[in-house]
Amino acid sequence: MSCRVWPMVVVPLVMVPVTMLTACTSDAARRSTADDGDPVVATTMATFPPNGESVTVQVLDNSYRPIDLEIAAGTEVVFDNRGRNEHNILPDSVEDDAGLSAMLATDVSPAAWGVASTEFAPGELFRHVFTAPGVYPYYCSIHGVPGVGMYGVIRVD
Ligand SMILES: [Cu+2]
Numbered sequence: 525m526s527c528r529v530w531p532m533v534v535v536p537l538v539m540v541p542v543t544m545l546t547a548c549t550s551d552a553a554r555r556s557t558a559d560d561g562d563p564v565v566a567t568t569m570a571t572f573p574p575n576g577e578s579v580t581v582q583v584l585d586n587s588y589r590p591i592d593l594e595i596a597a598g599t600e601v602v603f604d605n606r607g608r609n610e611h612n613i614l615p616d617s618v619e620d621d622a623g624l625s626a627m628l629a630t631d632v633s634p635a636a637w638g639v640a641s642t643e644f645a646p647g648e649l650f651r652h653v654f655t656a657p658g659v660y661p662y663y664c665s666i667h668g669v670p671g672v673g674m675y676g677v678i679r680v681d
Pocket of ligand 1: 611666667668
């Protein structure tokens with residue numbers, strides 16, 4: 525049976541297995557690498573140590589200055605609460621101080637950062653070193669929502 529249609533079938537039979545073999549090999553290599561790593565920190569993101577640079581973001585009533593800040597990986601950002609009101613600094617992915625606390629208790633990735641209003645009274649500083657390149661949008665849940673009102677973004681190159 526296959527002898528009669530061999531000239532028409534041979535191309536697909538040869539092409540498909542080669543493609544599948546390549547995909548399976550690289551997939552297995554990725555799994556193997558991940559399995560050998562730390563099971564808690566499942567990230568391939570490059571991180572950088574502190575580079576000695578420090579930049580201040582003013583926390584005012586009710587805005588962050590500058591709103592949009594670009595820094596090199598390893599730079600420390602000092603949030604300076606110069607307002608007279610309570611503020612917090614939350615990644616867009618969390619809803620409130622309680623959500624931040626829960627995130628910080630379980631998530632050790634670079635995306636887990638921020639400070640609750642209870643830890644950030646007027647006159648206080650919050651320091652954070654951004655070690656991984658990426659975009660870190662944040663907001664104050666007392667005076668805004670993600671991207672509206674009191675919000676900002678840190679861009680790490
Ligand atoms: Cu606020």
